[in-house]
Amino acid sequence: MGLQEYFAQLGRGVDLVAECSGLSAPDLEKMGASAQDAAELISLHAIYFGTTPYTGKQRLAVDAARRSKHTLTTLRRIESFTRRITGKLDAWNLRVELCTTPPEQVAAVARRRLREMRAPRKYCERAMLRQHPNGLATLTVTANGLDMADAFRTIDQQRPGESFIARMLGKAGPAARTRVTTMAVLRLEDYGTILRGEGEDVMVRTTSGAVVTGAQLVERACADEGLVTIISRAQGPVDLYRFERFASLKQRTMLAAEHPTCAWPGCNTPAERGQFHHLTPWKHGGQTNVANLVTLCNYHNGVNDDDPNAPPRRGRLAREGGTIVWQPPAH
Ligand SMILES: [Zn+2]
Known part of the structure; x- marks a missing residue:
């Protein structure tokens, strides 16, 4: 097969998937596919052409993937993102959107959507220390918001590390109460x-x-x-x-x-x-x-x-x- 023909085939990923109709993974392997390729094609076929309660979404996804000329690689990429979603409808909505998205933007759009779907973070009291190779370290503390706002104000932004340590370790003498009112x-x-x-x-x-x-x-x-x-x-x-x-x-x-x-x-x-x-x-x-x-x-x-x-x-x-x-x- 010439390169030209190969590239033409690449751009019709969803049609190649459609051709797996009625075939099993062993059938594909007999045709020369590797075991991994065969398994992936069969699973893509189940998604885009198999039985689903979301036939409308499925049709939209197939049409969009065809219009976007998504390759098999892109279709596999899309599944690597939709797999992370538990809700079937949410997964379909993301799949349809990604099928509509130009291949080079698929990853960015997927990451944005996944981030939006994540439940808002729950904060609780904690303290963490990370040591850095250059001799500095970062201390992260989560605590009562009012107290932390007060504590933050005592830090001298010109020399934040030094002033914080001086206060924490008592080298600065008793902390002068800040006059700022909240x-x-x-x-x-x-x-x-x-x-x-x-x-x-x-x-x-x-x-x-x-x-x-x-x-x-x-x-x-x-x-x-x-x-x-x-x-x-x-x-x-x-x-x-x-x-x-x-x-x-x-x-x-x-x-x-x-x-x-x-x-x-x-x-x-x-x-x-x-x-x-x-x-x-x-x-x-x-x-x-x-x-x-x-x-x-x-x-x-x-x-x-x-x-x-x-x-x-x-x-x-x-x-x-x-x-x-x-x-x-x-x-
Ligand atoms: Zn503003």
Whole structure:
């Protein structure tokens, strides 16, 4: 067989599989196939042409594999991914998608889908140490989110290793208590729930990025050193309760309360690592008051379309009523 003919055959993998109809692995071996090739062809035949409750998906997969000119190698590759899925329907959906996918992208698409299907990771307390060949080591500790946020703040980012070790091993003397306050943000209805002592199910995000239950929040007596801000859905941040006068912080505090994380849809960067953005830009007459400000991370502060007259790129944030909304670029 010439190379040209060989390549032409390669591109019709699913048709070669179809030709195994009525044949067994020993039949194929008699025709000259290796035992492994014979077994693989028979199993591919069972998948693409055998009996299945998912005949519609099966037909789609065969047509798509033919159109994509998937080779036997690609079909085998696809099975190496669908095999990892327990649900038969999920496996068929992935198979159909991969049959539609150009051969060179099959692996990337499959890995992405498998990652999406994986159950979200469950975290629990633990500590791990990895030693590196250059004399450094990495310590990974999972613990209470609020405590860890506090601990993280004590690390000097200019010399993280040195400052962490000094604190851990007591070389730095007693740890100076950080003055930063973490704030928890409650919706009014949740506040009521927590006050009734039923806060076990209420998850509260804090400006350090830590998420705690309402019950934990009460336990931690957040009110002693932190703040509780109540957000009205109609007005935005309306009132601020704290136990220490610090007026210059008030606006930033209220804004962080309204958005403990970056206000851009889908972004979770904590307010403490972000900045405050003027909705109507300062240079266009926008004022520095709470109604004209919003929490944004550095990245989204950069991509927000500040100038309404400039060509639109990524859209912009605006306040409608009491709520911050994202306006698409065409707006
Ligand atoms: Zn962001």
